Amino acid sequence: MSNPSADKNQMWSGRFSESTSERVARFSESVSFDQRLWRADIAGSKAHARMLGKVGVLAAADVDAITSGLDAIAAEIEAGRFAWQAALEDVHMNIEAALTARIGEAGKRLHTGRSRNDQVATDVRLFTREAIDELLMLTAALADALLDLAEKEADSILPGFTHMQVAQPVTFGHHLLAWREQIVRDAGRLTDARRRCNVLPLGSAALAGTVYPLDRRYVAGLLGFENISENSLDAVSDRDFAIETVFACSLIMVHLSRWSEELILWSTPMFGFVSLPDRFCTGSSIMPQKKNPDVPELVRGKTGRVVGDLNALLMLMKAQPLAYNRDNQEDKLPLFDALDTARDCLAIYADMVPHIVVKRGRCREAAAQGFSTATDLADYLVKQGLPFRDAHHAVGNAVGLAASKGCDLSELSLQELQVFSPLVREDVFAHITPEASVAARTTWGGTAPSEVRAAIARARAGGGKAA
Numbered sequence: 001m002s003n004p005s006a007d008k009n010q011m012w013s014g015r016f017s018e019s020t021s022e023r024v025a026r027f028s029e030s031v032s033f034d035q036r037l038w039r040a041d042i043a044g045s046k047a048h049a050r051m052l053g054k055v056g057v058l059a060a061a062d063v064d065a066i067t068s069g070l071d072a073i074a075a076e077i078e079a080g081r082f083a084w085q086a087a088l089e090d091v092h093m094n095i096e097a098a099l100t101a102r103i104g105e106a107g108k109r110l111h112t113g114r115s116r117n118d119q120v121a122t123d124v125r126l127f128t129r130e131a132i133d134e135l136l137m138l139t140a141a142l143a144d145a146l147l148d149l150a151e152k153e154a155d156s157i158l159p160g161f162t163h164m165q166v167a168q169p170v171t172f173g174h175h176l177l178a179w180r181e182q183i184v185r186d187a188g189r190l191t192d193a194r195r196r197c198n199v200l201p202l203g204s205a206a207l208a209g210t211v212y213p214l215d216r217r218y219v220a221g222l223l224g225f226e227n228i229s230e231n232s233l234d235a236v237s238d239r240d241f242a243i244e245t246v247f248a249c250s251l252i253m254v255h256l257s258r259w260s261e262e263l264i265l266w267s268t269p270m271f272g273f274v275s276l277p278d279r280f281c282t283g284s285s286i287m288p289q290k291k292n293p294d295v296p297e298l299v300r301g302k303t304g305r306v307v308g309d310l311n312a313l314l315m316l317m318k319a320q321p322l323a324y325n326r327d328n329q330e331d332k333l334p335l336f337d338a339l340d341t342a343r344d345c346l347a348i349y350a351d352m353v354p355h356i357v358v359k360r361g362r363c364r365e366a367a368a369q370g371f372s373t374a375t376d377l378a379d380y381l382v383k384q385g386l387p388f389r390d391a392h393h394a395v396g397n398a399v400g401l402a403a404s405k406g407c408d409l410s411e412l413s414l415q416e417l418q419v420f421s422p423l424v425r426e427d428v429f430a431h432i433t434p435e436a437s438v439a440a441r442t443t444w445g446g447t448a449p450s451e452v453r454a455a456i457a458r459a460r461a462g463g464g465k466a467a
């Protein structure tokens with residue numbers, strides 16, 4: 001990039017008697033990072049020019065020159081041959097200056113009825129909308145991957161935890177469907193944010209609207225915006241849409257981070273519930289036995305960054321009076337970072353999930369420990385007519401005995417169990433296996449394999465769409 005203070009800025013320097021100091025130029029340039037908006041900027045400028053032609057503000061020849069000039073610039077940028085100049089501050093002025101250098105007079109007419117304030121707001125909305133669409137494809141892919149794995153593991157037994165203590169057996173498929181619910185809601189949040197993002201600010205000009213007879217709906221149509229903004233002051237200064245989107249990204253990350261935490265624990269030999277494919281892990285330079293779950297660890301680590309991006313955007317807005325303030329230039333780095341990070345993390349999870357190896361034997365063994373079927377024993381007594389509270393108490397005593405003997409409830413003899421309740425009969429043992437425990441939990445959304453299969457069928461029928 002060129003020296004930012006090479007010469008004073010021709011776009012706005014009319015009233016200035018000296019050039020921007022080099023320090024200020026370096027401090028205030030944004031082209032080093034907002035050049036990523038170039039596609040949106042060119043699309044927005046082409047639509048604006050076409051509209052100016054349609055309403056008679058620009059001559060058809062000028063519109064043609066602007067359009068082909070911008071196309072040529074796009075090709076140059078695409079090919080990596082465009083010379084971005086820090087002296088021209090931002091992506092908008094870089095492209096406009098290149099256009100004027102290429103086509104002369106007509107290039108200088110492009111900015112009629114427009115300000116960089118409504119221009120940048122439009123560009124960021126176009127960029128964000130496209131990023132949301134990419135995130136939505138990835139959340140759908142990930143939700144599908146979870147559905148497929150849940151189907152494979154619909155019958156597999158896993159210890160279910162509350163307070164990180166063994167609670168009741170669940171099915172592995174049920175656990176995976178819980179993850180899926182989270183990501184489906186995340187997709188719903190993105191879809192919702194997209195609606196409010198998809199509103200055209202262009203036509204608001206600097207802050208007050210403009211004297212030219214702009215056809216804003218026409219521009220909206222050309223750029224695929226569903227609506228046009230209602231208030232020019234709001235439109236140039238609003239960044240809610242970015243904040244909402246980064247919030248949706250933050251929650252995606254928080255969900256992926258929770259899954260990561262589980263995968264990290266589960267892949268340690270003390271749990272041994274899953275093994276992650278080697279290609280998603282790395283070794284240690286000193287300990288030859290190590291296979292580290294780097295991908296989930298990094299996802300967990302990156303979550304802090306994205307939540308930090310959300311905080312940065314919220315703080316960016318908190319003291320801004322209407323209308324546009326230069327503060328808003330600072331929206332880009334956190335927005336880009338959050339979108340990129342959420343995208344990369346979703347993509348790597350969508351890639352990894354189908355290859356998670358579930359160690360069914362080990363999961364089953366762990367699910368049979370920790371008196372995980374104590375509730376089932378209580379439910380058995382309730383079915384014989386005992387009130388639940390009394391059943392709970394009797395089973396508590398039985399657990400005490402089993403704990404002191406160092407065995408599971410199912411390893412106590414019938415006589416030992418009958419000490420706690422005479423209602424216990426020989427058939428009790430069939431009710432307190434992990435398999436019987438999960439099979440009995442057939443409430444809608446419950447853990448029974450039959451219910452997991454029903455939930456999968458419902459999800460497939462619904463196409464994984466969020467409410």
Ligand code: ARG
Nearest residue numbers: 030090116117120326328329
């Ligand atoms: N680079 C600026 C931004 O990102 C563009 C708008 C600048 N507007 C202005 N009046 N200086 O917000």
